[in-house]
Amino acid sequence: MNVKNILLIITRVAVGAVLLYAGFIKAIGPSAEFAAILEAYKLFPPSFLTPLSVAVPYVEMWAGLFVLTGLYTRQAFFAAASLFTIFLVALASTLVRGIDLASCGCFGPDALSPRYTMILDAVLLALSLVSSNLAKLPPPLSLDRALPKI
Amino acid sequence: MSIQRFIAVTLLLALPPASVYMVKQTSWGPILAAPTTRQTGDPKAKVVIVEYSDFQCPSCAKLDPFIHQLLETYKGKVRLIYKYYPLTKIHKNAMPSAHAADCAALQDRFWPYHDRLFQTQASWENLSDPTTSFMAIAQESKLDIPKFQSCYADPARVAVIEQDAEEAQARQVSATPTFFIGDERLVGQVMASDGARTIEKALRQ
Numbered sequence: 001m002n003v004k005n006i007l008l009i010i011t012r013v014a015v016g017a018v019l020l021y022a023g024f025i026k027a028i029g030p031s032a033e034f035a036a037i038l039e040a041y042k043l044f045p046p047s048f049l050t051p052l053s054v055a056v057p058y059v060e061m062w063a064g065l066f067v068l069t070g071l072y073t074r075q076a077f078f079a080a081a082s083l084f085t086i087f088l089v090a091l092a093s094t095l096v097r098g099i100d101l102a103s104c105g106c107f108g109p110d111a112l113s114p115r116y117t118m119i120l121d122a123v124l125l126a127l128s129l130v131s132s133n134l135a136k137l138p139p140p141l142s143l144d145r146a147l148p149k150i
Numbered sequence: 151m152s153i154q155r156f157i158a159v160t161l162l163l164a165l166p167p168a169s170v171y172m173v174k175q176t177s178w179g180p181i182l183a184a185p186t187t188r189q190t191g192d193p194k195a196k197v198v199i200v201e202y203s204d205f206q207c208p209s210c211a212k213l214d215p216f217i218h219q220l221l222e223t224y225k226g227k228v229r230l231i232y233k234y235y236p237l238t239k240i241h242k243n244a245m246p247s248a249h250a251a252d253c254a255a256l257q258d259r260f261w262p263y264h265d266r267l268f269q270t271q272a273s274w275e276n277l278s279d280p281t282t283s284f285m286a287i288a289q290e291s292k293l294d295i296p297k298f299q300s301c302y303a304d305p306a307r308v309a310v311i312e313q314d315a316e317e318a319q320a321r322q323v324s325a326t327p328t329f330f331i332g333d334e335r336l337v338g339q340v341m342a343s344d345g346a347r348t349i350e351k352a353l354r355q
Contacts (some may be wrong), residue, residue, distance in 0.1 A: 023166065024166070024170070026171070027166070027174070027175045027325070028175070029171050029322060030335055030337075031326060032340065033323075033328075033335075034334040036325055036338040036339070036340055037167065037325075039338060039339055040339075045304070046340075046343045046344075049340070052289075058166055061166035062163060065162045065165060065166065066162060069162065071158055071162060072159075099285050128195045143158055146157050147152060147154045148152045148153075148154060148155070149152060149155070
């Protein structure tokens, strides 16, 4: 196995695990807690808060699972990159607008400062974009390689 | 798409909802009785609001006037129970302020003390020792000062606060203020946008 493939596997595990954990920890908690954190961003109308607080954790978990198992790997990495971009923009907008978030809500009640989360998001975004490019051929140890397309 | 891929996609899509369904807590622990001194509103009211709050939390202070307004609007229809949930990891004076408020509760002056703590939050939240501020509030709230001092010096009172905090944690409360109106949970400023609607819904039930 060459270096490129080893890196691809490490990236899949890192990106997939972070998304899975972040989604799961929010999904098993009360959605009202996450809705309150979303409200603090002052980006969404009140009627969107509850549906978003329920949907976002599942989207994260699905993206994480597809990246981790390597099924439709490129598309999954693209979805992951889109999520990280949205999170980065939302967090950056709070800094620009002077909103002091105690917790970004990214990992549920575990308070991780928004600045650290932005760094983590940026790293994962870069990894997802690079990996999306690398995964043009079915990556090793993936469902893309194991399952026939047609 | 091959049948194998279709099955794999279906399984991956089904896995998160299924695992969340198995793990997610859907009923919360019981709300233990709180002393009547920390309750306000009609004791026979149909709707009971339970608030988990921290005196050093800015959102709690910001929302306090709205809660007063809500209690006024639904006079005779709602009762509010206050529960201590000092977020001691991020608010160094959360526990001392709750302790002081509990000493006021022992003299049946919890609510005036509660209001003044929120109104003066900015003046004591960063003090290394807020005792002088809490004494001043005790005087303003017409408390018996020697009794207040002896209570404030008694660390045993902290157990009452910790009991409330444990209850909050058992109910998966992680932010303040968190309100329960029946089974509905309203966190932070969502109370301002949805509180009246939730009370109306509870009154209709």
